[in-house]
Amino acid sequence: MSVGRAVAGRPADPRRGRWRRVAPLASAVLVALLAGCGPLSPLDPQSEPARRISVLWWVMLAVAGVVFAGACVMLVAGWIRRREWGLPVLGERPRLLDGSVVAFGIVIPVITLVALFAWANVGIVQETDSPPPDAGMKIEVTGSQWWWQVRYPGTPAVTANEIHIPARTPVTIVTEAEDVIHSFWIPRLNRKVDSLPGHANRVELFAERPGVYRGSCAEFCGQQHARMGVSVRADPPERFRAWLASMSAPRPAPATPLARRGEQVFMSKQCASCHTIRGTPARGEVGPDLTHLKTRATLAALTIPNRRGYLAGWVVDPQAVKEGAKMPALDLTGPELQALLEYLESLR
Numbered sequence: 001m002s003v004g005r006a007v008a009g010r011p012a013d014p015r016r017g018r019w020r021r022v023a024p025l026a027s028a029v030l031v032a033l034l035a036g037c038g039p040l041s042p043l044d045p046q047s048e049p050a051r052r053i054s055v056l057w058w059v060m061l062a063v064a065g066v067v068f069a070g071a072c073v074m075l076v077a078g079w080i081r082r083r084e085w086g087l088p089v090l091g092e093r094p095r096l097l098d099g100s101v102v103a104f105g106i107v108i109p110v111i112t113l114v115a116l117f118a119w120a121n122v123g124i125v126q127e128t129d130s131p132p133p134d135a136g137m138k139i140e141v142t143g144s145q146w147w148w149q150v151r152y153p154g155t156p157a158v159t160a161n162e163i164h165i166p167a168r169t170p171v172t173i174v175t176e177a178e179d180v181i182h183s184f185w186i187p188r189l190n191r192k193v194d195s196l197p198g199h200a201n202r203v204e205l206f207a208e209r210p211g212v213y214r215g216s217c218a219e220f221c222g223q224q225h226a227r228m229g230v231s232v233r234a235d236p237p238e239r240f241r242a243w244l245a246s247m248s249a250p251r252p253a254p255a256t257p258l259a260r261r262g263e264q265v266f267m268s269k270q271c272a273s274c275h276t277i278r279g280t281p282a283r284g285e286v287g288p289d290l291t292h293l294k295t296r297a298t299l300a301a302l303t304i305p306n307r308r309g310y311l312a313g314w315v316v317d318p319q320a321v322k323e324g325a326k327m328p329a330l331d332l333t334g335p336e337l338q339a340l341l342e343y344l345e346s347l348r
């Protein structure tokens with residue numbers, strides 16, 4: 001017989017019932033606390049604008065905390081002294097509406113809110129908002145349902161979802177959208193900026209140290225909004241320049257018979273009408289540029305790792321991975337799939 005279970009004639013442990021009531025609240029508090037952590041946290045700033053935003057957040061929290069504590073104290077004081085004050089009677093001026101209410105209910109909130117508004121707008125938002133015009137290098141990022149195209153003006157390099165930048169260098173992201181409104185957001189580097197169809201917005205990224213900074217679409221844009229991830233990889237400038245040079249090159253020619261067969265499959269199936277592979281006739285613009293696909297760590301906008309098994313699953317049944325994505329399932333034979341995978345994996 002299990003020791004912990006309630007049996008006939010013996011009541012269940014009351015502590016367990018109490019825990020059952022408390023557990024949902026405890027989990028909610030834990031989730032709320034953890035939500036501020038992790039790679040998408042604006043509270044782990046790695047650049048000056050992100051630092052200003054995090055200071056703004058902490059100051060707002062501190063002020064709101066003091067106001068909340070003050071309101072609680074007044075509430076408790078009112079409850080304790082309720083007999084002495086009595087209930088307000090109609091036609092009689094209630095004693096509660098005297099000096100303390102005017103001070104704490106009107107004067108102090110007005111001063112606090114005006115001060116916070118002025119400080120946040122003049123000191124934080126405007127500074128964060130205005131990168132020096134065309135500072136440093138420019139990268140064009142276009143949001144589509146549900147991925148990001150990344151272009152490096154002045155070079156043929158085009159990639160998707162994983163943006164490379166040089167560390168300790170001002171980079172201006174110029175962002176637009178292809179279809180609906182998206183929002184480009186790398187929380188540890190800077191604020192959100194809307195990606196709009198037909199209008200370019202800018203945001204400066206300056207990574208103080210090399211690293212990978214996770215980001216996300218921050219504007220609900222349809223079914224797979226949550227799977228519209230983006231990342232920024234900041235490398236030492238010389239490594240970034242080498243990367244950009246290799247990205248600018250056309251695809252490496254397939255080296256094995258199987259990969260050559262895979263390229264034929266790619267060109268003869270629907271792939272080539274949606275994707276570009278520079279150095280081949282494939283010029284599609286619907287999906288990401290695949291010229292150097294294998295250099296990316298993830299597929300489908302950071303949804304799955306870029307490894308052969310996942311790639312196979314994505315090619316065979318994309319809707320199972322990301323329902324609603326424009327990628328159609330390909331009707332491939334086993335040998336065609338093997339050849340296609342071999343080819344895609346050779347795109348370094």
Ligand code: CUA
Pocket residue numbers: 143144146181182183217218219220221222224225226228
């Ligand atoms: Cu794009 Cu949400």
